[in-house]
Amino acid sequence: MKHFLWQIVSGCLAVKKNLKARGIQGDTLCTRCGDQEESINHVFFECPPAVQVWALSRIPSNPIIFPSNSLFANMDHLFWRVPPVIDDHHFAWILWYIWKARNNKAFSNMDIDPRNTLQLAESESCLWKEAQSSLNQTVEQSRSTPIQSLPAIPGRWCFSDGSWKEKDIFLGQGWYNTLEGFDGLMGARNTRASLSPYIQSLRRSSGPWNVCGIYVSIQLLLQRIVRSW
Numbered sequence: 001m002k003h004f005l006w007q008i009v010s011g012c013l014a015v016k017k018n019l020k021a022r023g024i025q026g027d028t029l030c031t032r033c034g035d036q037e038e039s040i041n042h043v044f045f046e047c048p049p050a051v052q053v054w055a056l057s058r059i060p061s062n063p064i065i066f067p068s069n070s071l072f073a074n075m076d077h078l079f080w081r082v083p084p085v086i087d088d089h090h091f092a093w094i095l096w097y098i099w100k101a102r103n104n105k106a107f108s109n110m111d112i113d114p115r116n117t118l119q120l121a122e123s124e125s126c127l128w129k130e131a132q133s134s135l136n137q138t139v140e141q142s143r144s145t146p147i148q149s150l151p152a153i154p155g156r157w158c159f160s161d162g163s164w165k166e167k168d169i170f171l172g173q174g175w176y177n178t179l180e181g182f183d184g185l186m187g188a189r190n191t192r193a194s195l196s197p198y199i200q201s202l203r204r205s206s207g208p209w210n211v212c213g214i215y216v217s218i219q220l221l222l223q224r225i226v227r228s229w
C-alpha cells in the first residue's frame with residue numbers, strides 16, 4: 001500500500017499518459033470514461049466514477065478544494081487536511097479500489113459500481129485496522145510478560161547440553177556453571193561425533209533427534225579427576 005501511494009504522489013503510476021511518455025504505443029484516452037487524457041489525477045479525482053466514490057464517502061468534498069484538478073492539492077487534502085476523527089487513513093483503501101476498478105475495466109472490460117468500490121474499500125480498511133490493533137495487543141502483551149529467572153540452586157553445578165543427529169559427523173555441546181565467583185561462565189563448541197562416555201550418556205538420556213539436558217555436579221567431576229590422578 002505504501003508503495004502504491006508513493007507511486008501516485010511521485011507521478012509514476014502506470015496510467016496511459018505515463019505509458020505514452022515511456023514510449024509505449026497506444027492512445028491516452030481514459031479507460032473508464034473516454035476522456036482525452038488518462039492522467040493520475042484524472043483516474044483518481046476527475047473521472048466520473050471516481051468522483052462519485054468520493055462523494056459517497058465520509059471524506060468531505062468541495063468542488064473548489066476537493067477533488068480538484070491538482071494531484072498534489074488532492075493528496076495534500078487526504079493526507080493532512082481531513083481530521084483523523086473523520087478519516088483515519090481510510091482514503092488509502094479508496095484510492096486502491098478506484099485503481100482496481102480502473103484495472104478491471106482495462107483488462108476485463110468490467111464496470112464496477114462506485115458503491116461497490118466504496119464498500120470494498122470500507123471493509124478492507126476495517127479489517128486492516130483490526131489486524132493492526134490485535135498486532136499491537138500481541139506486542140504489548142509480550143512486552144508486559146516479566147522475564148523469569150531460573151531458581152537459585154545451592155551448590156556448584158554444571159549444566160551441560162548436547163544436540164546431534166544420528167548420521168551427522170558433527171554435534172553441538174554447551175555448558176553453563178553456577179560456580180561461585182564465576183557467574184555466567186559458559187561455553188559451547190561444535191565437535192566431531194565420537195563414542196566418548198559423555199556422548200553415550202547424553203544419547204542414553206534422550207532420543208537421537210532431541211536436544212537433551214543433564215545436570216552434572218562439578219564436585220563429582222572434580223572427584224573423578226582427582227581419582228584419575
Ligand SMILES: [Zn+2]
Binds near residue numbers: 030031033034043047
Ligand atoms: Zn475517466
